[in-house]
Amino acid sequence: MKKRILLFSLLITIVGIVLITLLYTGIFWRSGIADSERYLAVYADVAEAELNEGGVSQRQAVAVSQRLGGVRITVTDAAAVIVADSADEGLIGSSRADRPEFSAAMESGEGSTVRESVTLRTDMVYYCRAVFVGGQTLYLRLGVETASVFAVLGDALPTVLLCLALDILCCFLFSWIATDAVLRPVEALTREAALSGGRQVQTKYKELQPVAKLMNEMTAEIEDKVRRMREDRRMESLVLDNMEHGIVIFRDAEDVILINRTASRFLDYDTQGSLAAFAGEAEVAAVLAARESATLTRIRGGRDYSLRFTFHENTCVLLITDVTESAAAARSKNEFIANVTHEMNTPLTSIRGFAELMAAGTLSPDRAQAAAKTIIKQSDRLANLVKSIINFSQIDSDELPDETVDLSELVREAASAFEPKLHKRNISFDLEAEEGVKVRSRRERLLEIVNNLISNGIRYNRDGGSLTVTLTGGEEPVFTVRDTGIGIAEEDKERIFDRFYTVDKSHGGGGGGFGLGLAIVKKLCRRAGWVLSVESKLGEGTAFSVHFTRREA
Ligand code: ADP
Numbered sequence: 314m315k316k317r318i319l320l321f322s323l324l325i326t327i328v329g330i331v332l333i334t335l336l337y338t339g340i341f342w343r344s345g346i347a348d349s350e351r352y353l354a355v356y357a358d359v360a361e362a363e364l365n366e367g368g369v370s371q372r373q374a375v376a377v378s379q380r381l382g383g384v385r386i387t388v389t390d391a392a393a394v395i396v397a398d399s400a401d402e403g404l405i406g407s408s409r410a411d412r413p414e415f416s417a418a419m420e421s422g423e424g425s426t427v428r429e430s431v432t433l434r435t436d437m438v439y440y441c442r443a444v445f446v447g448g449q450t451l452y453l454r455l456g457v458e459t460a461s462v463f464a465v466l467g468d469a470l471p472t473v474l475l476c477l478a479l480d481i482l483c484c485f486l487f488s489w490i491a492t493d494a495v496l497r498p499v500e501a502l503t504r505e506a507a508l509s510g511g512r513q514v515q516t517k518y519k520e521l522q523p524v525a526k527l528m529n530e531m532t533a534e535i536e537d538k539v540r541r542m543r544e545d546r547r548m549e550s551l552v553l554d555n556m557e558h559g560i561v562i563f564r565d566a567e568d569v570i571l572i573n574r575t576a577s578r579f580l581d582y583d584t585q586g587s588l589a590a591f592a593g594e595a596e597v598a599a600v601l602a603a604r605e606s607a608t609l610t611r612i613r614g615g616r617d618y619s620l621r622f623t624f625h626e627n628t629c630v631l632l633i634t635d636v637t638e639s640a641a642a643a644r645s646k647n648e649f650i651a652n653v654t655h656e657m658n659t660p661l662t663s664i665r666g667f668a669e670l671m672a673a674g675t676l677s678p679d680r681a682q683a684a685a686k687t688i689i690k691q692s693d694r695l696a697n698l699v700k701s702i703i704n705f706s707q708i709d710s711d712e713l714p715d716e717t718v719d720l721s722e723l724v725r726e727a728a729s730a731f732e733p734k735l736h737k738r739n740i741s742f743d744l745e746a747e748e749g750v751k752v753r754s755r756r757e758r759l760l761e762i763v764n765n766l767i768s769n770g771i772r773y774n775r776d777g778g779s780l781t782v783t784l785t786g787g788e789e790p791v792f793t794v795r796d797t798g799i800g801i802a803e804e805d806k807e808r809i810f811d812r813f814y815t816v817d818k819s820h821g822g823g824g825g826g827f828g829l830g831l832a833i834v835k836k837l838c839r840r841a842g843w844v845l846s847v848e849s850k851l852g853e854g855t856a857f858s859v860h861f862t863r864r865e866a
Pocket of ligand 1: 769773
């Protein structure tokens with residue numbers, strides 16, 4: 314900056330000095346010429362008088378010239394032919410009509426010019442005038458040597474150069490002092506800003522106050538941005554570290570760009586400080602070498618994980634997800650399909666077998682009738698199975714409870730429908746239901762629970778046994794079905810609520826259920842927030858209870 318200011322001021326002053334020198338040289342030269350012309354005009358008066366007195370001759374011209382300090386005197390006749398010339402006698406007789414000073418004098422009586430003398434080879438100022446000497450008109454020309462413009466300039470050059478040297482020195486000094494005076498406050502302000510550590514900077518110089526204000530605004534803005542960036546980073550790491558998914562972004566095993574806590578724990582990155590061991594596993598190494606998106610699975614601590622690799626140029630993003638639940642759901646779905654297929658297969662085989670027998674036409678009418686009855690029975694069983702499956706799967710899409718149901722009334726109605734069956738099995742039935750017990754639920758779902766439990770109480774009872782259904786009200790109504798039947802072994806107690814689980818597998822193709830009843834009851838209770846419990850002793854009997862914990866009157 315200092316250098317530029319110095320160069321700039323130097324340039325300006327040098328150009329200025331040169332221009333002024335040229336201008337003054339011109340003016341000085343012109344005024345010299347004007348002076349010469351003026352005194353030549355005066356000398357012309359003197360010369361005219363001398364010629365009038367002494368006559369026109371070469372000698373007289375030289376004498377006048379000497380008297381006038383060596384001024385060149387040229388006298389011509391009216392046609393501008395030289396009659397006498399103090400500078401060169403040999404010019405007598407030659408014409409000067411072509412010289413501008415003569416042509417001007419011949420035209421207007423006098424004329425002057427500045428030019429190089431052809432005779433003397435020097436720059437001359439000529440003044441020419443028409444004079445009347447000895448009764449005839451002559452032309453008298455006076456010439457004096459003058460310096461050329463370049464000569465004048467040459468004379469001034471040492472002074473100009475001295476001025477230039479002084480000017481350069483002054484410029485150096487001035488620009489040094491000026492730039493120092495201007496830049497020192499700026500430098501001080503910059504230093505203060507650099508050391509301020511985000512504090513506001515101030516200056517006593519009015520001119521720099523807008524700069525300081527701007528700096529303070531920029532500092533505040535930068536600080537705000539940095540603060541927001543820090544917050545974003547904190548937020549990012551908070552989210553990343555608390556994510557249940559593991560995420561790793563890396564270029565290679567030693568160049569890990571980002572790894573969150575879950576991934577670090579999963580890959581043991583904290584202790585190893587590198588992904589070398591993981592990247593070295595054959596399957597992983599193959600994926601990394603191929604650099605194509607892929608998903609691997611791993612089982613750690615009894616849980617299933619999916620490892621999703623995606624590649625973006627030279628960077629790999631690995632997403633680790635705990636898929637235990639979805640894997641279990643997939644397994645359960647497969648199991649469910651296998652169970653359904655199995656349960657369907659039994660009645661279908663039976664139907665097909667009897668139908669083939671009938672088709673062969675070899676059965677007696679009595680046996681054919683029995684076969685037809687079996688086909689009908691198995692078809693009903695198949696239809697029931699399909700109904701139960703549909704029912705089971707619909708529970709998930711059930712709407713929330715939206716009805717206040719009189720449970721006392723519902724239990725009484727449901728129980729009465731079982732009377733024929735109870736009678737058939739000679740089972741004594743006891744109903745102890747409090748009046749006016751109300752539950753908020755969907756009526757058909759409640760009926761399903763009650764029917765399933767009573768139905769099981771009869772089915773797994775012994776002939777001549779007893780069945781007791783109780784319903785108590787209060788804050789938390791409880792519905793219980795207690796039988797004196799076969800009971801459930803301790804090891805089966807948990808599993809009876811599983812889909813398609815039946816304790817006695819032999820009843821599969823007979824009159825027993827499909828093992829869906831209790832699964833439906835459990836699912837309904839869980840959705841409603843009720844508690845289903847079982848008490849049982851093998852060979853003595855079983856009691857199922859539903860605790861309606863979300864009762865609303
Ligand atoms: P199912 O249609 O086979 O009865 P459930 O889901 O209702 O299916 O019952 C599952 C299994 O639980 C039954 O196969 C049976 O072995 C056992 N079980 C259910 N209720 C009783 C009960 N009251 N007494 C003894 N065992 C029972």
